[in-house]
Amino acid sequence: MLFVWIALWAVALILLLADSRSPVNRRLSAVALCGGAGALSATLSETFIPYIRENRPHAGLEDALYSVQAAASLTSYYGLPYFLLLFALAYRPVRLRGTMRWTVPLLLLLPIAYCLAFTPPYNEYRPVSHSLVVWWAVPYFLLAAGIVLSKKTGHRTLSHTHWMICLAVLPTALLSMVMSYVLPSLGMLRMWRYNVWFVGLGVAVFLIGLFTYGFLGMRLLVDRRRLDSTLRAVTSGTAILHHAIKNDAGKMRLFTDKMKSYAASTNQSGLLEDLEVVQRASSHIQEMISRVHRRTEDLEIRPQDVRLDELVRETIKPFVPRFGQVRLELDLAEGWSCRIDPAQTGEALGNVVSNALEAMNGQGVLTVSLKEGKRELTLEVRDTGPGMSKDQAAQALEPFYTTKGGAGGFGLGLPYAYHVMRKHGGSLHLGSRPGSGTSVYMAFPKRSVGAVKSPHLPLSRPVSKPADGAPAAREES
Numbered sequence: 101m102l103f104v105w106i107a108l109w110a111v112a113l114i115l116l117l118a119d120s121r122s123p124v125n126r127r128l129s130a131v132a133l134c135g136g137a138g139a140l141s142a143t144l145s146e147t148f149i150p151y152i153r154e155n156r157p158h159a160g161l162e163d164a165l166y167s168v169q170a171a172a173s174l175t176s177y178y179g180l181p182y183f184l185l186l187f188a189l190a191y192r193p194v195r196l197r198g199t200m201r202w203t204v205p206l207l208l209l210l211p212i213a214y215c216l217a218f219t220p221p222y223n224e225y226r227p228v229s230h231s232l233v234v235w236w237a238v239p240y241f242l243l244a245a246g247i248v249l250s251k252k253t254g255h256r257t258l259s260h261t262h263w264m265i266c267l268a269v270l271p272t273a274l275l276s277m278v279m280s281y282v283l284p285s286l287g288m289l290r291m292w293r294y295n296v297w298f299v300g301l302g303v304a305v306f307l308i309g310l311f312t313y314g315f316l317g318m319r320l321l322v323d324r325r326r327l328d329s330t331l332r333a334v335t336s337g338t339a340i341l342h343h344a345i346k347n348d349a350g351k352m353r354l355f356t357d358k359m360k361s362y363a364a365s366t367n368q369s370g371l372l373e374d375l376e377v378v379q380r381a382s383s384h385i386q387e388m389i390s391r392v393h394r395r396t397e398d399l400e401i402r403p404q405d406v407r408l409d410e411l412v413r414e415t416i417k418p419f420v421p422r423f424g425q426v427r428l429e430l431d432l433a434e435g436w437s438c439r440i441d442p443a444q445t446g447e448a449l450g451n452v453v454s455n456a457l458e459a460m461n462g463q464g465v466l467t468v469s470l471k472e473g474k475r476e477l478t479l480e481v482r483d484t485g486p487g488m489s490k491d492q493a494a495q496a497l498e499p500f501y502t503t504k505g506g507a508g509g510f511g512l513g514l515p516y517a518y519h520v521m522r523k524h525g526g527s528l529h530l531g532s533r534p535g536s537g538t539s540v541y542m543a544f545p546k547r548s549v550g551a552v553k554s555p556h557l558p559l560s561r562p563v564s565k566p567a568d569g570a571p572a573a574r575e576e577s
Contacts, residue, residue, distance in 0.1 A: 138176030459485030
């Protein structure tokens with residue numbers, strides 16, 4: 101049980117350090133703390149108290165440890181089902197308005213308060229009245245499991261994380277329910293000894309998920325901070341470089357203009373042509389670094405109310421001549437008005453669409469969909485191109501990373517789109533497998549962008565007619 105105690109409290113600490121402001125993390129951390137409290141009680145009962153009793157008798161210390169043991173045991177028995185249910189309500193958000201936000205947690209405490217007030221006090225053999233506790237604890241466990249399993253992830257890139265959470269939390273919790281509540285109520289006491297195997301399995305899944313797909317956004321948080329710091333470094337670096345090249349290019353133009361005047365006055369046509377080549381080269385260098393700087397500089401968001409489905413259509417129109425044999429399929433949730441920067445958002449979406457068309461090389465299916473969820477609007481751009489390996493997908497948001505072999509592009513399109521989404525309080529996710537195409541998800545939290553759905557709007561509208569020779573777009577609703 102010493103391992104269970106240390107492992108669960110370590111998990112609780114990791115969750116809190118990752119994001120202490122998240123109610124999901126706080127409540128799951130409380131679940132781990134309650135589970136660890138039970139292991140602490142068992143460790144005191146089986147190891148520390150007997151050692152003190154046999155080797156260093158001290159009545160006061162033994163009584164104090166017994167009090168800690170009792171408190172830890174009751175915390176585990178009563179806190180585990182309670183905080184698991186609160187975690188489930190936060191993980192799959194249930195809208196509680198007004199006083200219900202604090203009334204519901206208080207109401208869920210009533211069975212615990214009743215047991216503490218009207219059942220026999222703690223003793224080492226029967227810590228709680230299992231035959232009574234089982235009638236409210238088991239429904240708490242089962243309701244929590246049902247709520248967690250019913251959560252919809254919104255888009256496929258987050259489904260791995262969701263199922264990792266389910267595998268790490270639910271089997272451990274439900275098996276502990278059987279061993280610590282159900283079987284003791286039937287007279288089979290001290291079955292909690294077997295929880296060590298279930299907890300060990302749950303902690304293993306937690307660690308695997310943490311380092312592969314992520315767990316409750318923790319890996320995503322690390323990746324996001326890394327990308328943000330990389331973009332800040334690139335921004336400051338290109339700003340310095342842009343300033344230096346701009347100044348030097350200005351000097352080059354000043355002196356080449358003088359030299360051109362001299363060459364023209366002395367009728368040196370060859371020298372004049374050479375100087376014009378130098379000027380064009382300096383202008384080209386300045387333009388190139390300006391393009392990089394414009395993509396990496398800190399963005400200024402100028403939000404205004406925009407119909408998101410109309411913005412998508414307007415952004416796609418200029419790309420129609422590039423479709424070739426690519427078939428466009430639209431599936432847009434209608435009527436959502438959001439307070440966003442239309443220029444920056446349209447540019448970000450245009451970068452994603454451009455990447456998709458380049459990946460398909462003139463043939464395939466480009467699917468652009470806008471889905472509405474409970475908390476966010478998700479814009480997906482999916483292509484049927486060659487896809488990317490896991491390593492390529494992991495680097496795709498890194499500035500200057502490109503799979504185009506140096507032929508056009510700076511590898512700044514996706515980092516720019518990621519930066520735009522972060523500025524809007526949203527996120528950008530990438531899903532891809534070799535041979536299965538690539539999907540880019542742009543998620544707009546409704547609260548962050550002030551999303552409002554306008555009533556009485558038509559279900560669908562056709563996209564503008566494509567250029568001659570390009571396939572017509574098919575729109576689905």
